[in-house]
Amino acid sequence: MSNKFLYEVLTKCQQQGNLVAIYVAQDMNVFELGYIEAVTDYDVLFRSERADGYSEGLVVTPLALISQIEAENDYLRAVTLMQNDKGFQRKEAFLETVPKRKHSLMAIASNYLEQTKRVCFVEVLGGESVVMGVFQEELEEGICLRNVTEEGRYDGYTWLKKEDITALRWDGTRENEIEKKLK
DSSP states (O other): OOHHHHHHHHHHHHHHTOEEEEEOSSOTTOOEEEEEEEEOSSEEEEEEEOTTSOEEEEEEEEGGGOOEEEESOHHHHHHHHHHHHTTOOOOOOSOSSOOOTTSOHHHHHHHHHHHHTOEEEEEETTTTEEEEEEEEEEOSSEEEEEEEOTTSOEEEEEEEEGGGEEEEEESSHHHHHHHHHHO
């Protein structure tokens, strides 16, 4: 799918407040549920949701990696009804102002994560590598993360090329629990 087409579809889903399924892997059985928060010409920011209504945090991923989007099907309507029945409230929007189309949400998220030192997951090309850590430094062509363990302790550093990053995730249940352990 072209980025322009994806931009238009995701913008429409955002305006309608639709719960969407976003497929970012080659495996068409793997998708993420979420509500679109922002879309630019390059990437999308969405609040990932589990089917039971719990937030899995914010995710930024490049449009070029999205292979399929679904909205308003029976499964998504059922999930929305279940969330409404349980009284789940959507969190406030992450961004105070909507970025312009030419902005990079990945750059905005990276800057935020570096400034706030939030625990995040960085997914790397190939889908098999996920690094958990705290942004230490954003470099021109890469990032430096201070690795964090599930037990909430620091464990070395990882440097990643920006071009290999397929998603940034933060503010989910798991990340928040690890942040509490770090304090």
